[in-house]
Amino acid sequence: MIDDILAAMDRGELIPYLGPDVLALAGASAPPSSPEALVAQLTAAATVPHKIRNNLTAAAQFIENFKHRKTIVAVMTKAFAVDAEPSDFHKWLAARPKLPLLVNAWYDDLLQKALKVRDNWGIAQGASQSEHFGEWVQYYRPDGSNIPGVERIQDGSGAKAPADAPEETLKWSTLLYQPLGGVSPGGNFIVSDSDYVEVLTEIDIQTPIPEAVQSIRRGKSFLFVGCRFANQLERSFARQIMKRSSDRHWAVLPGTPTKNEERFLAEQNIARIDMSVEDFVAKLTAGAAGSPELASIA
Structure with missing residues (x-):
């Protein structure tokens, strides 16, 4: 599976999807x-x-x-x-030459810090309706400046519809998507029951999912690292973000999965990698170092 994952990455067909457990790689100073x-x-x-x-x-x-x-x-x-440095894994991911989309399903900014080595990238963060009513996503350039959405009107009703993505966000070579928001640049946090209710009410019809994410994911495979799928929120977000992607994915899921996790993996055709995050990252990066295609940047 490591070889298959690296091959998909080399083709630009892999979307890393990071969960909170990845922060353990960043040491004691991590959030x-x-x-x-x-x-x-x-x-x-x-x-x-x-x-x-x-x-x-x-x-x-x-x-x-x-x-x-x-x-x-x-x-x-x-x-x-907090003043935490990205882990070697964050930096390794950010240095991949073909990386159209990264998903960080937590609130930290370590991937943002790691992505400073790239050009032509930006951030899309989920936004709380209690603070940004009618705006599901906030867009930011690498310097932290906000890019306003393009307002539009519901057909025939006169009411405002969810804003379209700014055109420049559709042209970024790398998009960092934080569906739960993030501490930086805008301090967006989807964390309370009401935050999730608002998003989950609309997520089946993809309203809260950025246009660029919906476009990039077509035909791509997801690699879940540092995630669990034990509760409904975790599964719902993963299911809707990977919607209409390819039919082959991987998840690093050490230990005995719950019944719900087993059903979710089977439903989404996600191959389980029974390995700790630390061991998986070591094998993945070692495999890249031995790959002719990736040796120069591993």
């Missing part, structure tokens, strides 16, 4: 690398009922309801705006 670690920081900053103290989305919703949305944004920003 929270799991929902459990993140909810611990939220509940340390605000009192939350005991029964939801370990539930990230419910705890965030409680704080938003009783403390204000600004409290959530402040705590999330503090958790992820």
Whole structure:
């Protein structure tokens, strides 16, 4: 499978999809690398009922309801705006010559830092409807400047429709997509129950998915690293982001998968790699170093 993954990468047909567990590769200075670690920081900053103290989305919703949305944004920003360097794996991915799309399904900015070595790239982040009503995606250039969406009107109704993507975003050679938002540049966070309800209400018809993502993913294979698919939110986002892509994918999923994970992998034709993230990354990068096509940049 390593050879197949590297071959797809060499053809520009692989989309890495990173989850929170990848942050463990960045060392002790990295931001929270799991929902459990993140909810611990939220509940340390605000009192939350005991029964939801370990539930990230419910705890965030409680704080938003009783403390204000600004409290959530402040705590999330503090958790992820840390002085952490990208891991070697982040840097290795960013240096691949054919990398049309990267998905980072967490809130950190380590891939942004790693991508500074590239030209002609940009960022698309999911946005909370409580802060950007009617705007599902925020677009940014590498320097952090925002690119406004192109407004349009619903046919015949006179109401505003979700904004079209700015034309320049469709021309980037590399797009970093953060469906849950991100600490940088705009401090967008999809984290509370209401945030997810808004997105999931529309995601089946692809409204929150950027146009460039929908275009790039056609015929591509996804490589999931540092992700789990144990709960409905994780599966729903992965399913909708990889919609209309190829019929061959991979996921690094160490340990015994849950029944729901097994069903999801079978449903989406995702081959499971039973290996720790650390061991997989070591084998992947070693394989690239031995590949004639990738040797010069491995």
